[in-house]
Amino acid sequence: MKMAVVGMIAGMALGFAGYFGGFGAFLLVAALGAVGFVVGLFLQGDLELGDFFRARDERRR
Template identity: 60%
Template sequence: MSWSLVGLAAGIALGFAGYFGGFGAFVVVAVLGLIGLVAGRYLDGDLDPGDFLRPRDRGRDDDRPRTRPRPR
């Protein structure tokens, strides 16, 4: 199944929830969909829980400041 089809199905579900249930139902469906997406990605092996816990490397390869070249 392509991601476009998954996005279409999610959009339709959110549209129905928003139309028939109001804004509260829309938010509940969106949050539960996000939780399901994260759980599915974890079970597929595409998501490592350590990605959220490890600090990012904020350093660069070199210590030189990056500047734009001066116009001539």
């Protein structure tokens, strides 16, 4: 699926959540979508757990 279609579906889900559930539902759907995105990156292999836990010296480069 193309990224434009995925973005459109995510935008529509956020729009429906905001319209029918209010701002709290909008934030909940956005947060769960972000968590799902990160989990998807882990499962796909594009992101590793070590990317979050690097030594301080390595980040300064």
